[in-house]
Amino acid sequence: MRPSETLLRKLFMLRIELNNYMVGREKEIDATLASLISGEPAIFISPPGTGKTKMIELLSNMIEARYFYYLLTKFTEPDELIGPIDIAMLREGKYSRITSGKLPEAEIAFLDEIFRASSAIRNSLLDIILFRRVYSGNGYLRIPLLTLYAASNEVSLESEDAALYDRFTIRDFHGPVGMDQWTELIRKGIALEAFDAGNRPKHLNSEEVRQLQAMVKLRAAEAPENPSLMNKYIEAMAEMKASGIELSDRRKIKTIFVASAISFIYQEGSISLDSLGDAIRLTAPYTEEDLEKVENALLKVGLASYEHRVRQLRTLEAELTNLIERAKAVPAESNIRALNEVVSKSVLILERVGENQRLKSYASQLQEKVEVGKEVLDKLKGESDGNG
Structure with missing residues (x-):
């Protein structure tokens, strides 16, 4: 088996394992994995108690990578995320931070209640998302972040949050599990709480995730050479624009990377129209109210309606x-x-x-x-x- 086939097999097993633990969250798991192997940040918008934190914790337990979680409040200081100033070094005239166990050393990060962050934290996060770096006195420190997840109970409509929200390429909206799945939810939930997280098998390590990210980028680079794919994509964007949903130039590009990631999740040889449609569903909506508009636009242009x-x-x-x-x-x-x-x-x-x-x-x-x-x-x- 070739190395790439081994990686795809591991990714396939990771998806199965996550779906075995979570009920009615297939779309959310795909969004989580698409973020992981594309490196594009993802935000999950849903009411409290709908499994956002549990899903990301599960993922982090199944991957050999340094994980950082933090619940943000309006009182959270930047030092709590990026590390406090090293006082001993400061006395010697050197400005540096103690980053052990903090976001600058994380490979997978999850920030809960992201819109409660202060303006100082939002500014730091913009730099982290865009450039994978934090400022540390004498210059910028590169960070090994594979991807960043965030969660909120609702979309912030404050203008000061718009820039940060726009940086989350993948946006997933979901609600509680339906009544027909309550029994399965309770059964799996009890088993999940009783099972030792440390005993869960590790499916991928951080280096393997980086290899998958490289494969995703390579396949995305090939997309413009596929006329049928690009024509359908442009047709879909035009239809969405007519419905009042217009993607920014950056989001138009990022959607292709997400589509590439989804094509690997489903073991496809190239980006299919199904993967393109799935990617658009994750990147185009700004609020939950946009979901129906996006779905209708995709139906009009003949993209499969998942x-x-x-x-x-x-x-x-x-x-x-x-x-x-x-x-x-x-x-x-x-x-x-x-x-x-x-x-x-x-x-x-x-x-x-x-x-x-x-x-x-x-x-x-x-x-x-x-x-x-x-x-x-x-x-x-x-x-x-x-x-x-």
């Missing part, structure tokens, strides 16, 4: 669950016929989905429900034949 297909699969699963219970409780001909129709429809949809990695977990859940539906139909048919 969200639409997920809703379709989950709706069919819910319909099957309901019809199975109805047919078992009241085996009337109308209930049996309705169940048979939805089973047949589900089979056709599953055939269209095929081996699409993006939809695999949803398709598997629907397939399980289809098998139960078939068993119920066979049983009811047998009982009907016996009574006849």
